[in-house]
Structures are given as C-alpha cells and as structure tokens.
Amino acid sequence: MAASQWVVEGTMENFQQVVVDGSRERPIVIDFWAPWCGPCRALAPLLEKLANEKAGEFLLVKINTDENPDLAQMFQVEGIPAVFAVRDGQVVNNFTGLLPEEQLRAFIDDLSAEAPAPAEPTPLDQAVELEAHDRGAAGNAYRAMLATAPDDPAARVGLARVLLSAPGNEPQAIPLLSGVDFGDFATEAQRLKAIIYLREVPHADADLAAAQTAPTAEAKVALARILAARSDYTGAMDELLAAADDDRQLGRTAVRDLMLKVFEVIGPRSPQTDDYRKRLQSRLY
Template identity: 95%
Template structure:
C-alpha cells in the first residue's frame, strides 16, 4: 500500500472511528482487496493516485479480505476488488471489479454531488468480477472484448492473468502481454511477465522432491526458485531467508535478486513484502 496520509489500512479495530465516525466529516472510500487478486493490484494504484490528488476530499481505506473476513461479510462482499463509498455512516455508491480511470474519477467526483446510483457494469467490470469465482467464464469474457478490440490492454492483461492462473498456459499469455508497456495496465502486465519468468525454472514434483534435501545456501536458493515457479511465494521467501542466514554475501546477490522478483509478484508494497523486506535487511546489515 502506498504511504499516504489519505490512505489507511482498515481493520475491525479502527473501522468505527475511521468509517462510521469519519464519514460524517468527509466521504470514505473502502477498497476490499486480497494479495492474490490480480484485478485488485490493477485497481489499487488508481485509487491511491486519486486519494493523493484529492488531498483529503475523501479518505481511502484498504481492507484485506483475507485478514478481515468479518468486515467483508458485513458489506456482503462476493467478489473483489469491491469498492464502497460511505457518507454519514451510510453506503452511497459501490462497484465490483475494475473501472477505467475516467469512470473511477467520476465515481469519486459523484461523492461531492450527492449522486448515489452505481455505474452500469462495463464488459471489463463483468470480466474482472468473474475472475474471483469463474475463471473460465472470465476468460471467455476477455476473449469477447478482444474480438472487437484486439489491442485493448485491459482485455489483453486480463486474459493473460486468467491463463496464468493455471500452469502450462505461458505460451498463450506471452503474446498478450507484448506491447503493454505504458498506461494503467503496464504494472500488472510486468507482474505477469515476472510470473512467466519465474516459471522458466523446471518445477515438476520430481524437481521439488530432489531439492527438498537442500542444506547449503546455494541449494536453498535453488529450492526457492522451484517454489516460486510453483507459486509458493511464502515458501520461497522463507528459503531465501534461510540462505541469507547461511551466507550473507549470497544474501546480497542471488537471494536479494530473487526476493525482489517475488515482491514484484505479491506486490512490492504489500504487507507481506514489507515484512520479508525487513527480515532480509535485518540479516544483511
């Protein structure tokens, strides 16, 4: 999460003060997200950008649904990202999925005009919402978007993300991400490219079994590469910390390099990345 006085992390402990009481002074926009949610990563920087631009006209609260399931249940969240606008203790507007920046700006601007009707879901909204519970349908929705607009970066990145949710689809995902280097979806495209890069390491069950006997620092880094390729990012980071404990010099090179790639996948400023960054730094300096 970006460091900002206009962006706060929501918990059950601060919900009453920040949302219920705080919404009587200014609108509160709540972003329900999770570290594993690709659309959430695409939406988050746009919301944070607007919060900083508006400089106090509204407060953005980010709630991790994995850590705060009670709050998600309170708002009857069924798919993420889910965004709710609260004013005077009441929800006045909401949407689920991604919105283009122009529509997101309108959503925020409407908080000051009293408009309360939710925006009509766009094809992108519908596809992003499907990702949370029906990836096959989400893939078809993105393909339908590409049939009419082959260069649409949102659809290209969305379909690539759906494809990469299962192993073996990397060859189909690579061309979709080609050329998405600028704009709102470039960060997510780069994250997906990093996932593809990490999966280049052989990581079959036999590879993992053979690597489990790792005892040297180098062998632990090799095991971390396999775990990262399999999507076990927490396990990979734990092995990297163990390797840094064994060899501080390796910790400053191969360990750090792989850790940064994992951070790029889980979110460079996510709470988990911040935690492991501090733990690695404590071992190296």
C-alpha cells in the first residue's frame, strides 16, 4: 500500500472510527482486496492515484479480506476487488471487479456531488452498524427488534450472527435459524447453519493436539473437521487437499463433503472458494 495520508488500512478495530464516523466528515471509499488477487493489484494504484489527486475529498480505506473476513461478510462481499462508497454511515454506491480509469473517475466524482439529506437510520441499520464495534450492544438491538416482531428474518439472522461470533452460543442460535421464511436473508441463514454444523465436532486444544499426531488420510480429514470447527477454514481446506492427495476415493467422499460445507461458510462464489474448488477437482479428475 502506497504511503499517503489519504490511504489507510481498515480493520475491525478501527472500522467504527475510520469508516463509520469518518464518513460523516467526508466520503469514504472502501477497497476490499487480497494479496493473491490479480485484479486487486491492478485496481489499487488507480484508486490510490485518485485519492492523492483529490487530496482529502475522500479517504481510501483498504481492507484485506484474508485478514478481516468479518468485515467482508458484513458487506456481503462475494468477489474482489469490491469497492464501496460510504457517506454519513451508509453505503451510497459500489462495484465489483476492475474498472477502467475513466469509469473509476466517474465513480469518485459522483461522491463529490451534493449529498442528499441522510435518511433516518432504521433499527436494522443501527444494529448492523453496532456489529462492527460492540457485539453486545448489537445483540441487544436485535433482541429489541425481535421483541416487537419475533419472526423478523433480519433480526433473527443478525442475532444468530452475533451469538456465533463467540464459541459456546450455538444452542441459542439454532432456534433463530428455523421456523420462518428468511427470504432475502436465506443465504446468510444457511451460512450460519453451516457454522453450527461444523462446530459440532469437539475442537478443544486437546482435540487439536491429538488429531495432529496421525499421518493417515482419514486423520487429515479428522484434523480438517477440528480446524473448521475452530474457524480456521483455510487450514481445514489445506488438510482436505492433503487427504485427497493421499486417497483419491476419500477425496470424492468425505473430503468433498466437508469442503462443500466450508464453502457454504466462506461464500460459495468467493474467489477463495473458486480457488480451492479447482485445486480439489485437479486432484480427483
């Protein structure tokens, strides 16, 4: 990342201050990227060039999706580079992929237009915003929504997501994810169910240490289950690929089944999913 006062690194820790609060002073442009993403590397210098040219008309916040998956999930990022323009705490524009410089300039110039009066934030907007910096307050906000509308799918999914951000809350999250039509929130509800499913495997430190001692393909699958239960999805998928290298038949059954479940969690159309899907297929066919 080029050194500039107009380009900063975004994390979960500084998101509230830099993005949410900062967007009330000037527009924020968020660039979701990853080191392995070629189009991201092509887009980055264009965005940084415009940030320096505009000299403070907007702030460019670069967020590494590998290091900040929670922020990527919050914005429902399914492909990178993904760019979001935020003003007054609200997303006002976005695009995915690599744009030519002319179109990118038009995207930035639109931010300089006179901003409309911000809409009054809804309870859901407030709860989602709280998730970035105060999970306890976010949980209370979702509970308040459910007190008046018990079948609200957004509140059910939101509260389940907050509960699952810490281990041990799976029994409380399970009933929130069934019994209603989730509509637009069905994909997120299914992702959270997949997290709960993966966490059913005992995954304490002692379980992890025991699983790391056996070298067989079956043991690698068992280790992958524990890593996935501990939310180490990349580590789990690497173990699954290693198991498929050792035993192609196992790769077509247990390895594939568990890999698909992990894909549900990290995003079935995410670049990381596409990468590991191709790597598994190359081992099996």
